[in-house]
Amino acid sequence: MSTDTTPAVGPVEGGHVHDVDNPAPLIEPPRKRTGRTPRSTRGNFEMAAWLFMRLSGVVLVVLVIGHLLIQLVLDGGVSKIGFAFVAGRWASPFWQVWDLLMLWLAMLHGANGLRTVINDYAERPTTRLWLKGLLYTATVFTILLGTLVIFTFDPNIR
Amino acid sequence: MATPVMDKAEATAKTDASPYITVTFRIRRFNPEVSEHAVWEDFPVEIDPKERVLDGLHKIKWDVDGTLTFRRSCAHGICGSDAMRINGKNRLACKTLIKDINPEKPITVEAIKGLTVLKDLVVDMEPFFQAYRDVMPFLVTKGNEPTRERLQSAEDRERFDDTTKCILCAACTSSCPVFWNDGQYFGPAAIVNAHRFIFDSRDDAGEQRLEILNDKDGVWRCRTTFNCTDACPRGIEVTKAIQEVKRALITRRF
Structure with missing residues (x-):
C-alpha cells in the first residue's frame, strides 16, 4: 500500500509500524473451536444440571416465599425472630426438613448458576479452575455447616 | 417568451x-x-x-x-x-x-x-464450519439401500422444514453472546443443522447427533436469549429448534 495517497485506514497513533512483511497480530476470539477441541465428554451431567435448575427453581419458589412470609410478614414480622423462635420451629421435623431442603436446593441452585456464569465468562483455563475451586469449596462448606447445625441443634445450649 | x-x-x-x-x-x-x-x-x-x-x-x-x-x-x-x-x-x-x-x-x-x-x-469462518462438521450434517442410514428414492410423507417432511432453510451465513452464531465469550460452544447454526437431520424420518443417526449435542459445549449452554432467532435472515425459529433438541434429549423421542 502506497503512503502518498490517502490511506484507506485512517491515521493511527504512532504511524504505520505494520506492513505486508510485518502484519499486525489478529485478535483471536476466546477459545476458538478447532478439529481437536472441545474433547467430547460422555455422560449426562450437563443435562442433569440443566434439569436440576428448572426443577429446583420451581420447588424453591414455594420454599423461599413460604420462608419469607413466615419470617418477615406473618405474626409480628421480623421482631419475633429470636433464639426461642428458631428453637421452637426446629423442634418440629417438618420445619427441619423444610429448612434442610431449602438450604441444599438454594445452595446447589446458586452454585450451579455461578458455575455456568464462570463457564460463560472466564476465558483462561486457570481462571476457570481457580474460580470454580473457590465456588465448590464455599458451597460444600456452607452446605455441610448448615446441615450440621440443623441436625445437631440443641435448644438447651447455654 | x-x-x-x-x-x-x-x-x-x-x-x-x-x-x-x-x-x-x-x-x-x-x-x-x-x-x-x-x-x-x-x-x-x-x-x-x-x-x-x-x-x-x-x-x-x-x-x-x-x-x-x-x-x-x-x-x-x-x-x-x-x-x-x-x-x-x-x-x-x-x-x-x-x-x-x-x-x-x-x-x-x-x-x-x-x-x-x-x-x-x-x-475466518473455519471455527464456524468446524462446529457444523462436528454435528455430522449428512444423511446416515442403516441397512440396504432402497432401489428407488427414499420416500417420506408430507407430515414427516414438515417436521424439520424450518431448519432446512439454513444458508450457513453465521448471522445467528455470531450474534450469540455465549459464542462470543466461548468459541467452544457449537453455536446456533450447527444445532439448527443437527436438528434438520435429527428430526428427519429417513435418517438413522439421530441418537448419535443427540449424544454429540448433549456434550459440555452442546445445547445446554444455550441461554435462550433469542439473538439467533432475531438475526436469522431466513426467518428460521432458531431458538425453538434448539429447545426442541433439548426436549428430544430429555425425552429421547424424536
Whole structure:
C-alpha cells in the first residue's frame, strides 16, 4: 500500500509500524473451536444440571416465599425472630426438613448458576479452575455447616 | 417568451424527483498489513434508498476505495456470504434495503462478531464450519439401500422444514453472546443443522447427533436469549429448534 495517497485506514497513533512483511497480530476470539477441541465428554451431567435448575427453581419458589412470609410478614414480622423462635420451629421435623431442603436446593441452585456464569465468562483455563475451586469449596462448606447445625441443634445450649 | 421559465421549472421538478440521496456508510476497517487497530471510516455515497446495503458497498469498492474487502457471492440472499453487522444487528447486506435502516443517520457496517477478523468485513469462518462438521450434517442410514428414492410423507417432511432453510451465513452464531465469550460452544447454526437431520424420518443417526449435542459445549449452554432467532435472515425459529433438541434429549423421542 502506497503512503502518498490517502490511506484507506485512517491515521493511527504512532504511524504505520505494520506492513505486508510485518502484519499486525489478529485478535483471536476466546477459545476458538478447532478439529481437536472441545474433547467430547460422555455422560449426562450437563443435562442433569440443566434439569436440576428448572426443577429446583420451581420447588424453591414455594420454599423461599413460604420462608419469607413466615419470617418477615406473618405474626409480628421480623421482631419475633429470636433464639426461642428458631428453637421452637426446629423442634418440629417438618420445619427441619423444610429448612434442610431449602438450604441444599438454594445452595446447589446458586452454585450451579455461578458455575455456568464462570463457564460463560472466564476465558483462561486457570481462571476457570481457580474460580470454580473457590465456588465448590464455599458451597460444600456452607452446605455441610448448615446441615450440621440443623441436625445437631440443641435448644438447651447455654 | 415564457418557454425558458417553463423549462427551468421542469428541470427543478426533475431534480426534486431524483431518487438519489446521500447516505453515509460508517465502515469498520481493519487491515493487519497497516495497523493492528480497527478504524471506523465514513463514506458518503449517492444512492437510491430503494437499493440495498450491498449496492452501497459495491459503489464504495468500485468507485471510491478498492481496498474495501467483503464477501459476497450470489448477492440475492441465497449463498450466505455477506452476513455482516449493519447498524448493530446481524443481517445479510444483500437483503437489507437502505430505506429500512434509517438513511438519515450514518449506517454502521462491521464484521460479524466472535470470529477472527481477517480484513475489513471478512472473518475466518473455519471455527464456524468446524462446529457444523462436528454435528455430522449428512444423511446416515442403516441397512440396504432402497432401489428407488427414499420416500417420506408430507407430515414427516414438515417436521424439520424450518431448519432446512439454513444458508450457513453465521448471522445467528455470531450474534450469540455465549459464542462470543466461548468459541467452544457449537453455536446456533450447527444445532439448527443437527436438528434438520435429527428430526428427519429417513435418517438413522439421530441418537448419535443427540449424544454429540448433549456434550459440555452442546445445547445446554444455550441461554435462550433469542439473538439467533432475531438475526436469522431466513426467518428460521432458531431458538425453538434448539429447545426442541433439548426436549428430544430429555425425552429421547424424536
